Amino acid sequence: MMKKPLLLAAFVGLLCFPLLSYAQKNSCVECHTGLEAKLKAPVESLKQDIHQQFGLSCKDCHGGDPAKDEVNKAKDKTFKGAPKRSQIPEFCAKCHSDAAYMRSFNPGLRVDQLSQYWTSKHGQLLKTGDGKAAVCTDCHGVHGIQSAKYPKSLTFPWNIPQTCGRCHADASYMAGYKIPTNQLAEYKESVHARALFEKKDLSAPTCNDCHGNHGAFPPEVKSIASVCRQCHPSTGDLFSRSPHKKAFDEMGVSECEACHGSHKIERPTSDMLGTGEKSVCVQCHEAGSLGYKAADELKNLFDGFQAQFQKNADILALAEKKGVEVSEPKFRLQDLNTTLVSAKNLVHGLALEEIRKKIAEGDQTLADIDTEGIKALGEAKFRRRGLIIATAFLALFGIALFLKIRQMQKPGHSPGSD
Ligand code: HEC
Ligand code: HEC
Ligand code: HEC
Ligand code: HEC
Ligand code: HEC
Ligand code: HEC
Ligand code: HEC
Ligand code: HEC
Ligand code: HEC
Incomplete structure (x- = not known):
């Protein structure tokens, strides 16, 4: 009785097998796997490609008939071959600008890459026939394209500087253009790059956060x-x-x-203020002007505060080393960091009165902590004096004990003879 359904299943399976293998037949892959390196490479690379992960293959981009083994039948009228550089944006956009088609795979994916691209400097140059401007494949790769979420993708945040820098930092490639080629080198020294590469802080900006992805423009x-x-x-x-x-x-x-x-x-420092060489204010404010005076005053306020802050930190560290409990004033000192940060932020509002007030309040707290620190050091000294007296007392006691024992051990000294 149990055998009938099994038999039926086997029969249906047998019937479907050629159909399934027919649907999966991919002569493009089969033949290209055996060809020379350049023609074989796409097969290997496509294994890591998001398009393959979504079930697409050679024919979806290049056309042709993968069910046919012979070259001239496989490369039928629908076959597109490899697009020329200037054709690549339209080639990719055949799908990526087709909202209905893309929705069937991923309703959340944008479909404006091509229209954005034409507004970019890259797109505008390509339209004039300039083949050096970036096209889709320069930033995404060809076979082996990955979503920007994948850390190995050319468009993952910490790979972007290199992706853009491949052209923009190459002085000979960019020789015909009137723009500098120092963006990558300069960016690498920025506080943003340090956050991205050293702290792995993905919220720090890389090239495309400031320039856009497809509409890249300064x-x-x-x-x-x-x-x-x-x-x-x-x-x-x-x-x-x-x-x-x-x-x-x-x-x-x-x-x-x-x-x-x-x-x-x-990373900003108070040297951006003041009237010294690194001051940014003196570009525009001449000696004697209100702006010049403000720059000078702000630097003095911040530097004075920072020096006193450091002095307090040193005193508390010393007291702690000597074993005095100072966690409370230490905590209050750390809190004053926020005072300094918010005062510095207020520079952007040129809110001089508010800054003076904040720093004055902070100075008052610093003075209090200073008093406590000095008291803690005094306590450490007092304890040390106590320790010396106690040690001296113990030593004297030890000597007395020693002498006493010696005396008791002397020959002729019998217990009770005293
Ligand atoms: C029987 C072998 C064979 C089959 C099947 C085959 N190809 Fe090719 N293909 C080749 C050879 C050989 C070349 C290089 C010579 C040439 O350009 O015609 C090539 C070249 C190409 C090129 C580069 C052409 C260019 O414009 O530079 C692409 C793209 C390509 N094949 C895609 C495909 C796709 C897609 C399929 C399946 C629909 C496919 N091939 C099926 C053998 C094959
Ligand atoms: C996402 C679309 C896409 C898919 C999928 C795709 N290709 Fe391509 N292929 C391209 C583009 C775009 C180019 C042109 C690249 C260029 O000129 O930089 C290209 C170029 C080629 C070339 C020419 C290589 C050369 O260096 O001249 C061959 C051969 C090729 N593809 C074969 C294949 C095969 C075989 C498959 C399936 C295993 C495949 N492609 C899948 C988009 C695709
Ligand atoms: C045959 C249609 C088709 C063609 C042609 C095509 N793509 Fe795709 N592409 C897709 C589909 C479908 C997906 C998967 C949707 C998704 O990622 O959620 C995809 C995904 C992508 C992704 C990942 C998007 C993400 O973050 O999820 C990138 C990047 C991409 N394609 C770039 C390209 C480039 C560059 C080309 C041209 C070389 C190209 N595509 C050609 C259909 C196509
Ligand atoms: C100058 C470099 C550059 C060029 C040229 C470029 N892209 Fe992108 N593209 C990016 C970056 C960077 C991202 C990743 C954005 C992110 O962080 O999510 C991206 C994201 C995408 C995505 C994912 C969805 C989205 O819009 O965020 C698709 C699809 C895509 N690109 C397709 C294309 C197509 C198609 C072309 C050509 C018309 C193209 N790209 C040209 C840099 C580029
Ligand atoms: C294939 C090489 C190439 C790649 C990759 C590339 N660019 Fe470009 N880019 C160019 C060329 C060439 C120009 C034209 C220079 C000019 O403006 O005269 C240009 C222009 C620009 C401009 C306009 C500059 C100006 O002032 O006119 C910006 C901004 C820009 N690119 C940003 C980027 C960013 C961001 C990336 C990476 C996401 C990137 N580019 C990737 C080649 C490239
Ligand atoms: C995508 C988000 C993003 C964008 C866009 C951005 N920043 Fe930042 N910025 C950050 C993050 C995150 C940090 C923190 C880095 C750190 O210190 O860990 C930072 C740090 C800084 C610092 C140092 C702050 C400090 O306390 O030391 C300055 C100055 C700065 N950014 C200025 C700018 C300027 C000017 C621009 C525009 C040209 C800009 N940022 C654009 C995210 C961004
Ligand atoms: C924090 C934002 C920010 C980041 C990150 C950033 N840029 Fe820029 N970029 C700018 C600004 C602002 C300008 C405009 C400079 C001007 O007009 O004086 C600019 C200008 C440019 C220009 C035009 C030529 C020039 O130097 O004035 C190019 C090309 C460029 N950036 C490429 C890049 C590349 C490549 C990266 C990544 C390595 C990058 N940018 C990262 C903000 C940024
Ligand atoms: C007039 C010059 C000037 C302009 C304009 C300016 N800054 Fe600043 N910025 C400074 C100075 C000066 C400091 C503090 C230096 C110090 O540490 O004493 C600073 C500090 C910062 C800091 C770190 C401290 C904090 O506030 O958190 C950030 C972030 C920052 N600026 C971002 C920006 C952004 C974003 C803009 C544009 C909206 C901007 N700055 C415009 C001069 C300027
Ligand atoms: C790009 C030029 C420029 C830079 C850089 C600049 N300023 Fe100014 N600032 C001006 C101009 C213009 C005014 C408008 C009043 C004037 O002409 O003095 C002004 C006004 C002021 C004022 C108000 C003075 C008044 O007359 O009411 C102060 C205070 C000031 N700046 C301080 C600073 C400080 C501090 C810095 C450095 C962190 C700085 N400025 C950097 C151009 C600049």
Whole structure:
């Protein structure tokens, strides 16, 4: 009785087998696997490719009939061959700009890459016949394309600088153009690159966060601010409320870049203030002006605060080394870091009165901690004195005991003879 369904299943399976293998037949792969390196490579690379993972294969991009073994039948009228460089954007966009088609795979995926691309400097140049501008495959690869979520992908955040730098840092490749080729080198020295590469902080920007993915263009004066503000919104708000906002707009100066630069954005220090060589303020403010005086005052305020902060930290560290409990003042000192950070942030609002007030309050706390630190050191000294007295006392006691024992051991000295 049990055998009938089994037999039926086997029969149906046998019937389907040739059909299944027919559907899966891929003469493109079969033949290309046996060809020379350049023609075989796509087969290997496609094993890591997102298109293959979604069930697509050679014919979906190149056309042709993978059911036919002979070359001229496999390469029928639908066969497209390898596209020329100038044709690649349209070649990829055949699917990627087709919303209905893409939706059947992934409803969340954008379908505006091509239209964005034509607005970019790359796309505009390609339209004029310039073959050196980046096309889809320069940033994504050809066979072996991966989603940007995959750490080995050319478009994963920490691979992007290299992907763009392959052209932009190559002076001979870029020789015909009037733009610098230092973006990669400068970016690598920035606080952003350090966060991305050393702290593995994926929220730090890489090339495409500031330039866009497909619409790559240098941000214009007006938009640089919004680029930085995406991630530094409170700084942007403060800046907008400062007298600099109107002044910079009128001069056509870009708000963050004027003081921080674009690619080599370094960790800010108070040397950006003041009137020294590294001051960013003296570019625009002459000696004697209000801005010049403010720059000088701000540097003195911050440096004074930082010096006292360091002094307190040293005293507390010393007291701790000597065994005095100082975790409470240490905690309060660490808290003052936030005072300094928020005071420095207020520079963007040119809120001098507020900064003075914050620093004055901080100075008061520093003075309190200083008193406690000195008291702790005094306590350590007192304890040490106590320890010396106790040790001396014990030593004297030891000597007395020793003498006493010696005396008791002397010959002729019998117990009770005293
Ligand atoms: C029987 C072997 C054979 C089969 C089957 C075959 N190819 Fe090829 N293919 C070749 C050879 C040989 C070349 C190199 C000579 C040439 O360009 O015609 C080639 C070249 C190519 C090229 C590069 C052409 C160019 O424009 O530079 C592509 C793309 C390609 N094949 C895709 C496919 C696809 C897609 C299929 C399946 C529909 C397929 N091939 C089936 C043998 C084969
Ligand atoms: C996602 C689309 C896509 C898929 C899938 C794809 N190719 Fe390609 N293939 C391309 C593009 C684009 C080029 C042109 C690359 C270039 O010129 O830089 C190309 C080029 C080629 C070339 C020419 C290589 C050369 O160096 O001149 C061959 C051969 C080839 N493909 C074979 C295959 C085979 C075989 C498969 C299946 C195993 C396949 N391709 C799958 C997009 C695809
Ligand atoms: C035959 C249609 C088709 C062609 C042609 C095609 N793609 Fe795709 N592509 C897809 C599909 C389907 C997916 C999977 C959707 C997904 O990733 O969720 C995909 C995924 C991708 C992804 C990953 C998207 C992500 O983050 O999930 C990238 C990048 C990509 N394609 C780039 C290209 C490039 C570059 C070309 C041209 C060389 C190309 N595609 C040609 C259909 C196509
Ligand atoms: C200058 C480099 C560059 C070029 C040229 C480029 N892309 Fe991209 N593309 C990227 C980057 C970077 C991402 C990843 C964005 C991210 O971090 O999610 C991306 C993402 C994608 C995605 C995933 C969905 C999305 O839009 O985020 C697809 C699909 C895609 N690209 C297709 C294409 C196609 C098709 C072309 C050609 C018309 C193209 N790309 C040209 C750099 C490029
Ligand atoms: C295949 C080489 C190549 C790759 C890869 C490439 N670019 Fe370009 N890019 C160029 C060329 C060539 C120009 C044209 C230079 C000019 O503007 O005159 C250009 C122009 C630009 C411009 C406009 C510069 C200006 O002021 O005119 C920006 C911004 C840019 N690229 C950003 C990027 C970013 C970001 C990436 C990576 C996601 C990237 N590029 C990848 C070749 C490339
Ligand atoms: C934090 C944002 C930011 C990051 C990250 C960034 N850029 Fe830029 N980039 C800018 C700004 C702002 C400008 C405009 C400079 C100007 O006009 O003075 C610019 C300009 C450019 C230009 C035009 C030529 C020039 O130097 O003025 C190119 C090309 C460029 N960037 C490429 C890159 C590449 C490649 C990377 C990654 C290695 C990168 N950028 C990373 C903000 C950024
Ligand atoms: C995609 C988000 C993002 C964008 C866009 C961005 N930043 Fe940043 N930025 C960060 C992150 C994250 C850090 C923290 C790095 C660290 O110290 O770990 C940072 C750090 C900084 C620092 C150092 C802060 C400190 O306390 O030491 C400065 C200055 C800075 N960014 C300025 C800029 C400027 C100017 C721009 C625009 C040209 C910009 N950023 C664009 C995310 C961003
Ligand atoms: C007028 C010059 C100037 C402009 C314009 C400027 N900054 Fe600053 N920025 C400074 C100075 C000065 C410091 C603090 C230096 C120090 O450590 O004492 C600083 C510090 C910072 C810091 C680290 C401290 C903090 O506030 O968290 C960040 C982040 C920052 N700036 C981002 C930006 C962004 C984003 C913009 C554009 C909206 C911008 N800056 C515009 C001069 C400027
Ligand atoms: C790109 C040029 C530029 C830079 C850089 C710059 N300023 Fe200014 N600043 C101006 C202009 C223009 C005004 C408008 C009033 C004026 O003409 O003095 C102004 C106004 C001020 C004011 C208000 C003074 C008043 O007259 O009301 C202060 C304070 C000030 N800046 C401080 C600074 C400090 C501190 C720095 C460095 C962190 C700095 N500025 C960097 C151009 C600049």
